[in-house]
Amino acid sequence: MSNERRTRPNEPVAEAVDATVELLPNISRYQAALVMARDGVPVRVIRRVIDQPLLRRKRPRDKP
Numbered sequence: 001m002s003n004e005r006r007t008r009p010n011e012p013v014a015e016a017v018d019a020t021v022e023l024l025p026n027i028s029r030y031q032a033a034l035v036m037a038r039d040g041v042p043v044r045v046i047r048r049v050i051d052q053p054l055l056r057r058k059r060p061r062d063k064p
Contacts (some may be wrong), residue, residue, distance in 0.1 A: 016041050017049055017056065024053065 016039035020032050027035075029050050036046045049056050 012039075013041050013045065017045065021049065021053060021056070 016036055020035050020039075020041075023035070024032055033046050033050055036049070037043070041049075
């Protein structure tokens with residue numbers, strides 16, 4: 001198994017993270033972690049998103 005960092009995000013994981021980050025003002029960090037784990041987000045990603053939400057990967061917004 002390689003320790004290289006991926007350069008392209010996994011789309012379903014990215015969507016789960018985005019949806020949970022939108023909920024963060026209204027739910028606890030623990031609840032956010034549970035939601036992301038349920039949606040298949042890896043533990044290392046959950047930790048990074050919960051501990052440093054402003055440093056998460058930027059995603060291009062869908063264009064109309």
